[in-house]
Amino acid sequence: MKRSDETDRKATVGKRAAEFLVDSSDLLDTVKRTVEQHYRVVAEPNSDHAMHYLDTFDWRLYRSSWILYATHNKSGQKLVLETREGGMLQSIVVAELPLFAQDLPAGRLHEAIGDLIEPRRLLAHAHMRVGEQTLRVLNADEKTVVRLVLQTRALRTSARENTDTLLPAVVRVVPVKGYVEEHHMLSAFLENEFGLSAVPQCAFVSAMQSAGLTPGGYKSKVTISLRPQMRADDAVRAIHQSLLDIILANADGVRHNLDPEFLHDFRVAIRATRSALRQIKGVFPDNEAKHFSNEFKWLGAATGSVRDLDVFLLKMEAFRAELPTDMRNDLGPLEKYLHVHHDKEHHHLVDTLDSRRYRALMDDWSTFLGNPAPVETGTCHGAAQPVVELASDRIWRTYRRVWRRARKIDEETPAEALHALRIECKKLRYLLEFFSSLYPRDEMRALIQPLKQLQTTLGNFNDREVQQLNLRRIANEMYQERLASADSLLAMGRLMDHLQQEQLEELKRIHTRFATFSQPDNREQYRRTFKRSVEEAH
């Protein structure tokens, strides 16, 4: 986050409430009684409410230090956004719980997290039942100067769906603006009188941890750390296991079509698995590697059409914005067509996930990764070598291939050649990411960044190409099935123009991106990091 954003955020959140954990309900009663004896207090009526901790599947809010939760009781429901440090940004009454960014109430909350969660769905990772009583501490004017909130809590997480975990009670000392001393005084009173110490983080987060859920736990990339001298087959197996975990973690979200990112991560992990199987040779028996590679190819292909439609649907808003105002509604039939076909294709995909072949693949692959066969000869000649040698060798060779292809790129290069270059870049990127823990972090970051930019541009170029082809195909189908009026077809024609324009702009960008990627410094870095380790090994 940029510094200015950080400053803005601090400016807009309230002061932090001090939070204390209290182990027994007896102690909670004692705290209450003692505070009532020492201060002039009004006790608000007890209330029960349910709290739902909301975040995307990949914990985007948690990772950006936001805590979003909904509370509801008899009188209605509220959406509350806090920083992880405890400052509240907004608490707003809502009629329904938001599912996507577009459902968030307009205003600050939307501004703070709308773009961050897009296009993911908000999931309830945990539910908490809270019994709450607020004691308002008053001054001589009977004015509230600090609030003491006493809570008893039970938690249910997505990890353990049918068990409530009883949690320690919480005492929150909530400051009132302009009454800092009173807040300090009451916090100090609780610390001294009962030996309570303030909870360092949001009570909801610590509650989830104690119930076996790891906030921020899911990552869509391989994040294992390898040791350079590990056996290559062990290391590669660990990489595959990490990818399989990602595939399995996303399968449910894909099946229920919760949001398009589930399928995206699912597909990327499948492609990365295949890429690793095909590129990192000599560590697994050839026949098995080939079998699994084919099976993952089949699975990847089964996800293609839904993903294409997802991408289209995600872009509809942007597409509309590209058209003159009076033509925007003409894309209605296209959107409808996309939805209908998305439903159909998703149905096929669910059939695939329910198929015996899919289950067999997951089981066999999992077994294969779990039971290493002690083979060191034959096709597994590289299984026992230190992983760092294998990694450096593979990365260096792949880099050379990318480099050779990219050098030939000019204005005349046909789309197919750019497509081939994109695939090579992808392979290189996967390798760099799989093995990044073997090399100095800064060096890897410096190598990945220019590659990532080149890939993005190549990817955008390719997407525009594919979208134009698809749009033409869809237009033809819609015309034949009489689903589109002349106006709709004209609007789609304008989109084609627009996509082609964008594609040309991306093409211009490819050269600059490649120039950065192929800078002598960068080449030298590849040579130093990977070629030298290959040479040293020999």
Next chain:
Amino acid sequence: MRVLAAYNIKGGTGKTATAVNLAYLSAYYGARTLVWDLDPQGAATFYFRMPERRGGGKRHIRGKQDLDSLIRGTDFEMLDLLRASFAYRNLDQTLAETRKPLERFAKLIRPLTKDYDYLIFDCPPGINLVSESIFFASEALLVPTIPTTLSVRCLDLLTEHLERNGPQSLRVLPFFSMVDLRKSLHKTICNAAPGKGVRFLKTRIPYASVVEQMGVRRAPVSVFAARSAVDYAYRALWDEIQIELDAPAATRAGQDLQRQTQAPGS
């Protein structure tokens, strides 16, 4: 931050009740809300159970003291108050001694923009330099108007004045306040849709003793008389004001100063 002012040239029309009750609802629905009590009588400050500030009424108007340090939380979450000072009785004079007094309030509240969604001024009655400066700082004036001849005449004075001298962007949102439909005059005036070029908001705040009880209970009506007619009326008023503030120009109630040629009563 949206800036509203509870304002009327005439006194005793329910300005403070407007500011306090609407601010409470604004906060209740989740908006960070600040009330600035500009009336040296300090009624809003009293309702929120705080003492008036003694002195110090000049330094922050001159920009010598940070406004934020003067703000206090009320008994209600999301609702803060900038307390009145008795020194505000000389506010006109203080303002006259500053550079560009008309732009003074707009400048003073600028740093608060990030901290609040709504700022509601509780203005003293009268029309002077203070009110002029508030006009320039506000998006809309909420004008509680008792359905009597004198009150309506005051509203006419205001709109005529604003047509000549008011900032173009300011909107005037009058509504009937302290309405007692048993009185035939109230009934006649409410039904006649008076006012020169101004359309009244639909919601009327009824005359009721719960409003007077605010002084005894020292709290907004919705807190101690939830589900009373007045509570419902203020909720409806707040909804209507928000819709009005977001409405496109063509469908707006109140007076739009940019379209001052509108026929009366339209």
